Amino acid sequence: MSSPRHRFAASRIAPAQTVEDFVGVQIDPERRRGRGAGINPSGRYEAESRFRFDDGWGSADELPPLRTEVQEERPRKIITTNQSPDISFDRSI
Numbered sequence: 001m002s003s004p005r006h007r008f009a010a011s012r013i014a015p016a017q018t019v020e021d022f023v024g025v026q027i028d029p030e031r032r033r034g035r036g037a038g039i040n041p042s043g044r045y046e047a048e049s050r051f052r053f054d055d056g057w058g059s060a061d062e063l064p065p066l067r068t069e070v071q072e073e074r075p076r077k078i079i080t081t082n083q084s085p086d087i088s089f090d091r092s093i
Helices: 019-023
Strands: none
Touching: none
16 A cells, blocks of 8 residues: 555646636736736636626726735734634744
């Protein structure tokens, strides 16, 4: 029996080269430069999915450029507390 490490070897699994290959949405490189998330696809368990398409009304022509916002944070402590039921720890750095 093969070990678990070899069962999922990279040669057997071919990951998508880019996010666009995986999701199938193309975004102009000039619009996505410097952004963390170029797309926001629906989750796999959501009942609805949304996508942008041209319906002939001209509303899907040109979008304004995405704006990046930078917020400076000055923390007072290095340890923060978490009070969320879906996080298994209550303190983090």
